[in-house]
Amino acid sequence: MIPLWSGIANTWDCDEMGHMNVRVYVQKAMEGLGHLAGAINMPHAFRADAISTLMVVEHHIRYIREAHAGHPLRMTGCVLEWDETSALIYQEMRHGDGRPAAAFRTRIVHVQASTGKPFPWSTRSRAQLEALIDTPPDDTKPRGLDPGAAPIPSSMTNIDQVQACGAPEIGRGLFLPSETDVFGRVTAPWFIGRISDSVPTLLHEWRTKIAASQTGARMGGAVLEYRLIYRKWPRAGDRYVIHTSLADVAEKTHSLSHWMLDPETGQAWVTTQAVAVTFDLEKRKVIPTPPEQIAELEKLAPRGLRL
Numbered sequence: 001m002i003p004l005w006s007g008i009a010n011t012w013d014c015d016e017m018g019h020m021n022v023r024v025y026v027q028k029a030m031e032g033l034g035h036l037a038g039a040i041n042m043p044h045a046f047r048a049d050a051i052s053t054l055m056v057v058e059h060h061i062r063y064i065r066e067a068h069a070g071h072p073l074r075m076t077g078c079v080l081e082w083d084e085t086s087a088l089i090y091q092e093m094r095h096g097d098g099r100p101a102a103a104f105r106t107r108i109v110h111v112q113a114s115t116g117k118p119f120p121w122s123t124r125s126r127a128q129l130e131a132l133i134d135t136p137p138d139d140t141k142p143r144g145l146d147p148g149a150a151p152i153p154s155s156m157t158n159i160d161q162v163q164a165c166g167a168p169e170i171g172r173g174l175f176l177p178s179e180t181d182v183f184g185r186v187t188a189p190w191f192i193g194r195i196s197d198s199v200p201t202l203l204h205e206w207r208t209k210i211a212a213s214q215t216g217a218r219m220g221g222a223v224l225e226y227r228l229i230y231r232k233w234p235r236a237g238d239r240y241v242i243h244t245s246l247a248d249v250a251e252k253t254h255s256l257s258h259w260m261l262d263p264e265t266g267q268a269w270v271t272t273q274a275v276a277v278t279f280d281l282e283k284r285k286v287i288p289t290p291p292e293q294i295a296e297l298e299k300l301a302p303r304g305l306r307l
Helices: 022-039 123-131 159-165 189-214 291-300
Strands: 002-008 052-063 072-082 086-095 100-112 169-174 219-230 239-249 254-261 268-280
Touching: 002 022, 022 052, 022 072, 022 086, 022 100, 022 189, 072 123, 159 254, 169 189, 189 219, 189 239, 189 254, 189 268, 189 291, 239 291
Parallel strands: none
Antiparallel strands: 002 072, 052 100, 052 219, 072 086, 086 100, 169 239, 219 268, 239 254, 254 268
16 A cells, blocks of 8 residues: 545535535546556556556445545555556555544556557556555445446447436536536546536435435535446537436435436446445435335336446
8 A cells, every 4th residue: 555645625615415526536646546556556547748648447436425625535455366458556545543534446547648549568567556456444345335336338328228227307508618627638537526516407406305204404415425337438528318217225225327428429438336325414324215215216227227
């Protein structure tokens, strides 16, 4: 395990729930990858003049304890496995007292910076990847989502599948120049960020009913676990539309599949699955879901999309 990042959750990193937004976790994880790149003899991987870089193709994220504004955080990481052109990186974020805040399992690919085409690691990088192999601690293990489960092929992630199951549209927009990296590709934090911004259009009223039926408390939502499969990389000016389908639901948790598509081609930019809860913002505790609200969620977001 090596140090990858340290700092705080700033006030502007926190959302309407009063804790650091999911987008910012990914942003800080990407900063950590920059230091990981330096540790494997790729110190310039994220500069505009880089010949090769690290492209993220998959994230598994477990959110463990809330991060609040002004509180210190630090990130360390290691290599879990690697092959000729890719590696699985483990990153953990901990609070100042050592308690886990979040954990990431990030699949990266060594690619040509200009084209995104994979090619083999250098001999020096191979040696460092091997030297950084370690075992993650037990307190950050995945729980609700299996990071090793094979996702469906990209050929099946398109608007036809969305229309077949009737998954509702929950968001649409345009990627901006400020959301791209030095190579012109939209950066990973903005996928999860745009999805996070869209979920309330589907669930706000539903969660309000749950809170009213339980305690009448001020409610919100919190994500416990996320898995994202990055399939194509848009650029500034590309459009997106987000559709959501129910994957699973229980008394305390609900799992949703979010597909972000290119409306021009109908193909997916990214497919995701998230395990979330309805949250009492005063007590900072989970609000259970009554059976009638579970049945309503089945109607709001028909099943059919998967990771």
